[in-house]
Amino acid sequence: MLELNGIHKIFNEGTPDEKIAIDHINLKVKQSDFITIIGSNGAGKSTLFNIIAGKLFPDVGDVLIENKKVTNLPEYKRARYMGRVFQDPMAGTAPTLSIEENLSIAYNRVKTRSFRLGVSSSRRTLFKEKLETLGLGLENRLEAKVGLLSGGERQALSLLMATFTKPKILLLDEHTAALDPSRAALITRLTKQIVEEEQLTTIMITHNMQQAVDLGNRILMMDKGKVIYEAAGEEKQKLTVPDLLNEFSKMKSDGAELSDRTLLG
Amino acid sequence: MFTSIFSSVEVGLMFAIMALGVYLSFRILDFPDLTVDGSFVTGAAVGAILIVNSTNPFLATALAFGAGFIAGTITGVLHTFGKINALLSGILMMIALYSINLRIMDAPNLSLLQHDHIFTKLNEAWGNTGIDAAMASFFTSIGLSDFIPKTWVIIIVMIIFVLLIKVLLDYFLKTEVGLALRAVGDNHLMITSFSGNINFYKVFGLGLSNGLVALSGALIAQYNGFADVNGGIGMIVIGLASVIIGEAIFGTKNIVRVTLAVIVGAIIYRVIVALALRVEFLETGDLKLITAVIVILALVMPQVIAKQKEAKRKKQRRARLAG
Ligand SMILES: Nc1ncnc2c1ncn2[C@@H]1O[C@H](COP(=O)(O)OP(=O)(O)O)[C@@H](O)[C@H]1O
Numbered sequence: 001m002l003e004l005n006g007i008h009k010i011f012n013e014g015t016p017d018e019k020i021a022i023d024h025i026n027l028k029v030k031q032s033d034f035i036t037i038i039g040s041n042g043a044g045k046s047t048l049f050n051i052i053a054g055k056l057f058p059d060v061g062d063v064l065i066e067n068k069k070v071t072n073l074p075e076y077k078r079a080r081y082m083g084r085v086f087q088d089p090m091a092g093t094a095p096t097l098s099i100e101e102n103l104s105i106a107y108n109r110v111k112t113r114s115f116r117l118g119v120s121s122s123r124r125t126l127f128k129e130k131l132e133t134l135g136l137g138l139e140n141r142l143e144a145k146v147g148l149l150s151g152g153e154r155q156a157l158s159l160l161m162a163t164f165t166k167p168k169i170l171l172l173d174e175h176t177a178a179l180d181p182s183r184a185a186l187i188t189r190l191t192k193q194i195v196e197e198e199q200l201t202t203i204m205i206t207h208n209m210q211q212a213v214d215l216g217n218r219i220l221m222m223d224k225g226k227v228i229y230e231a232a233g234e235e236k237q238k239l240t241v242p243d244l245l246n247e248f249s250k251m252k253s254d255g256a257e258l259s260d261r262t263l264l265g
Numbered sequence: 266m267f268t269s270i271f272s273s274v275e276v277g278l279m280f281a282i283m284a285l286g287v288y289l290s291f292r293i294l295d296f297p298d299l300t301v302d303g304s305f306v307t308g309a310a311v312g313a314i315l316i317v318n319s320t321n322p323f324l325a326t327a328l329a330f331g332a333g334f335i336a337g338t339i340t341g342v343l344h345t346f347g348k349i350n351a352l353l354s355g356i357l358m359m360i361a362l363y364s365i366n367l368r369i370m371d372a373p374n375l376s377l378l379q380h381d382h383i384f385t386k387l388n389e390a391w392g393n394t395g396i397d398a399a400m401a402s403f404f405t406s407i408g409l410s411d412f413i414p415k416t417w418v419i420i421i422v423m424i425i426f427v428l429l430i431k432v433l434l435d436y437f438l439k440t441e442v443g444l445a446l447r448a449v450g451d452n453h454l455m456i457t458s459f460s461g462n463i464n465f466y467k468v469f470g471l472g473l474s475n476g477l478v479a480l481s482g483a484l485i486a487q488y489n490g491f492a493d494v495n496g497g498i499g500m501i502v503i504g505l506a507s508v509i510i511g512e513a514i515f516g517t518k519n520i521v522r523v524t525l526a527v528i529v530g531a532i533i534y535r536v537i538v539a540l541a542l543r544v545e546f547l548e549t550g551d552l553k554l555i556t557a558v559i560v561i562l563a564l565v566m567p568q569v570i571a572k573q574k575e576a577k578r579k580k581q582r583r584a585r586l587a588g
Pocket residue numbers: 011012019020021039040041042043044045046047048
């Protein structure tokens with residue numbers, strides 16, 4: 001489904017701010033995989049997503065979707081393959097447009113835009129149906145401006161908008177991190193429900209280890225632009241948070257050793 | 266007095282088309298486009314030169330829209346593909362258009378008095394209907410013989426035309442393309458993630474915006490009977506004034522309401538100017554200063570009012586707690 005071959009990305013190359021954000025990452029994502037990614041701040045997780053989505057282009061390596069090379073395809077064209085939800089609940093919706101207008105924009109992710117009305121009566125019925133699955137009563141507020149919704153409501157809408165057109169790949173970048181615990185739990189539950197129902201191929205970045213353990217069939221741990229730990233299948237199902245913390249501290253000590261050596265060298 | 270207000274409404278309706286263009290760029294696209302000062306004159310120049318060369322004035326006016334559209338798309342290309350700052354792209358285009366407008370007209374000023382234009386044609390067609398005479402006798406019969414305007418044709422045709430543009434614009438902003446255009450100004454991260462090419466929408470939106478501005482310029486030139494290469498100075502501020510006045514009075518609840526607000530804002534602006542010019546010590550040359558003051562007031566007043574409301578609320582709250 002999605003393949004990353006030898007992706008390498010450096011920011012500010014040749015300056016004192018030089019930073020290797022992605023260090024030769026290879027990844028094969030199979031149809032209906034649900035991968036969770038964890039890692040410390042600055043590990044390169046968001047950069048990896050940006051490279052998959054076409055917001056950033058790798059210095060070396062290729063991105064393949066359904067065996068087609070899309071490495072140089074611009075972000076807006078690659079959007080046909082993927083749905084995305086961002087950390088900031090404000091980022092996934094247009095605040096001065098109504099709920100139904102936002103859904104209409106999302107509907108057109110996979111269709112060329114025309115001079116027909118964005119919200120027709122048949123589409124309104126579809127939007128209503130889909131909104132009902134969120135269980136937040138948004139189906140009764142179709143004409144309300146999205147800017148008036150709470151963060152949790154906006155994020156639930158963003159999730160729906162990213163998924164109801166059945167994207168080939170769903171990218172979730174810490175999409176519950178900016179919410180209070182109860183809202184975060186709601187979004188996590190909805191994510192699980194939607195991904196299961198639609199059988200979506202999903203990659204989810206999270207800072208919540210419990211979430212990373214509970215969801216998905218594969219887990220990756222990233223540090224300094226590399227994948228340093230990976231588990232799948234049965235191993236993933238048996239994985240607990242203490243196991244992960246253990247892995248985490250192992251890698252941290254490795255890292256300390258590494259930087260000590262670099263300093264001494 | 267009445268006749269000067271009457272003609273302010275006529276002119277205001279024509280400027281309303283320009284204001285709708287400015288609304289498209291400033292509000293919908295969130296793009297402070299200064300091309301307007303140039304593209305307004307481009308519309309006047311293209312319309313005038315074609316009319317002078319005996320083109321059908323309706324066709325000439327439509328072509329003026331096209332010329333403005335092209336000018337706007339060039340500003341858009343400078344910004345999106347040239348990666349030039351939005352303000353600077355507009356300023357560069359405005360400066361470039363000054364020379365281009367001179368080339369189009371081949372003179373700094375072009376008179377249309379000897380030629381058939383939209384309003385002479387309309388007057389001809391209207392003359393036979395006898396409506397003006399009927400209105401005049403009506404006004405005289407109710408004792409208002411001082412208030413008889415020369416003709417009703419301009420105001421009636423302009424109201425219909427401006428409302429037609431408004432309805433088309435309202436519709437367009439609800440189409441799939443229109444929604445994407447609005448999202449570009451609202452949240453370009455979002456529209457990109459839903460397959461929207463923001464560069465395309467910016468270029469197209471700026472084209473549409475400046476097309477409307479140029480259309481307004483062509484109408485004003487025919488109304489005034491001449492096109493002047495300096496006729497666009499400060500046009501952007503007038504457009505903004507109309508948008509801000511309209512929004513301040515009618516609010517921004519939905520598109521249908523805002524486009525109406527912008528139109529009424531443009532008319533109110535013209536009426537304010539007409540009234541201000543009747544003040545003894547003000548001269549025609551003070552017009553730009555008056556415009557600037559109106560915009561500043563329209564921007565500052567809502568803040569002052571909000572602050573006063575807040576102060577009053579706090580005072581009441583304190584009084585209630587004390588009592
Ligand atoms: N556009 C950019 N320019 C320069 N450095 C960047 C840019 N984006 C990210 N970085 C740097 O790359 C590293 C990885 O960032 P990021 O992928 O956002 O990490 P994560 O999402 O794992 O917290 C960080 O050190 C960050 O400062």
